[in-house]
Amino acid sequence: MAGELSPIDKAKFVAAKRAADLVEDGMRVGLGTGSTAAWLVRCLGEMVREQGLSFTAVPTSTRTAELAREMGIRVISLDEAKWLDLTIDGADEFDADLNLIKGGGGALLQEKIVATASDQMVVIADAGKEVETLGAFPLPAEVIPFGWQTTQALIEETLVSMDVLGRTATLRMNGDAPFVTDEGNYILDLHLKRIGNCRQLAMVLNQIPGVVENGLFIDICDTVIIGYGDGEVETRDINEGTVEKDRLDFVETDNLFTDLAD
Numbered sequence: 001m002a003g004e005l006s007p008i009d010k011a012k013f014v015a016a017k018r019a020a021d022l023v024e025d026g027m028r029v030g031l032g033t034g035s036t037a038a039w040l041v042r043c044l045g046e047m048v049r050e051q052g053l054s055f056t057a058v059p060t061s062t063r064t065a066e067l068a069r070e071m072g073i074r075v076i077s078l079d080e081a082k083w084l085d086l087t088i089d090g091a092d093e094f095d096a097d098l099n100l101i102k103g104g105g106g107a108l109l110q111e112k113i114v115a116t117a118s119d120q121m122v123v124i125a126d127a128g129k130e131v132e133t134l135g136a137f138p139l140p141a142e143v144i145p146f147g148w149q150t151t152q153a154l155i156e157e158t159l160v161s162m163d164v165l166g167r168t169a170t171l172r173m174n175g176d177a178p179f180v181t182d183e184g185n186y187i188l189d190l191h192l193k194r195i196g197n198c199r200q201l202a203m204v205l206n207q208i209p210g211v212v213e214n215g216l217f218i219d220i221c222d223t224v225i226i227g228y229g230d231g232e233v234e235t236r237d238i239n240e241g242t243v244e245k246d247r248l249d250f251v252e253t254d255n256l257f258t259d260l261a262d
C-alpha cells in the first residue's frame with residue numbers, strides 16, 4: 001500500500017507519524033490544518049483506536065475538527081482547554097530560525113492563536129518546505145471583508161517601504177467568490193518573493209486597520225520534524241540545538257495506508 005503513495009505524501013506521512021509519538025496520555029494538543037496535519041490526525045486516530053491513547057485535541061479549523069471527530073479523537077475548544085501542552089501543525093515555508101509562513105489553507109488565524117497558547121509548537125513538513133529566506137510562498141494576510149480593497153491598497157503602500165521584492169496583494173478566490181475563512185474573513189495573498197525582515201513585516205502588517213492577522217509565525221515554533229520520501233525523518237530542536245535522524249519503516253504502517261486507500 002505504501003508504494004501507492006507519492007514521495008511527497010510519504011514524506012508528509014513520516015513527519016506526521018514521528019510527531020504523533022510526542023502525544024502522551026492526558027495531554028491537551030493543538031491540531032493543525034492542511035494535508036500534513038491531516039496525516040497527523042489519522043495517525044493519532046489510529047493510536048486512539050489501537051493503543052487506547054487518551055488525549056484531548058483543540059483543532060485549528062472546522063476541517064480538522066471534522067476529521068478528528070471522525071477518527072475518534074476527543075475534541076474540545078481552546079477556551080475549554082485554556083492552555084495546551086503541545087501543538088503540531090504543518091507549514092508552507094520554514095527557515096533556519098524556524099520562522100514560518102503559514103495559511104496556505106486559510107487557517108492561519110486559529111493556527112496562530114492555538115500555537116501561541118501552547119507550551120511547545122512542533123512543525124511537521126516535507127523537506128521541500130525549507131527555505132533560506134521566507135517569501136517565495138505568497139504570504140497570507142487575513143482581512144475583514146469590510147473595505148477590503150482599501151486594506152489591500154494600504155498593504156501595497158506599506159510593502160513599498162519594506163525590504164521585499166514583490167508588492168502585490170491578491171484576493172484569494174474560491175471559484176467565482178472570495179475564499180472565506182472559518183472566522184468569516186477574506187485572505188489577501190502577498191506576492192513578496194523574498195522577505196528581508198520577517199519580524200518587522202509581521203508587526204507592521206498587523207498595524208494596518210482591517211488586517212486581522214498575517215501568516216508569519218515568528219519565534220513561535222520550537223521544533224521541526226522534516227520528512228523525506230524514502231522514510232527518513234529529521235528532528236531539529238532550536239532550543240536544544242539538536243538534530244536527530246531516523247528512518248520509519250513503512251511496513252509497520254500498512255494498516256493505516258490500507259485504511260486511507262478505502
Ligand SMILES: O=C[C@H](O)[C@H](O)[C@H](O)COP(=O)(O)O
Nearest residue numbers: 034035036103104105106107
Ligand atoms: O492554513 C493552512 C496551514 O497553515 C497549513 O498548515 C499549511 O498551509 C501547510 O499545509 P500543507 O501541509 O497542506 O502543505
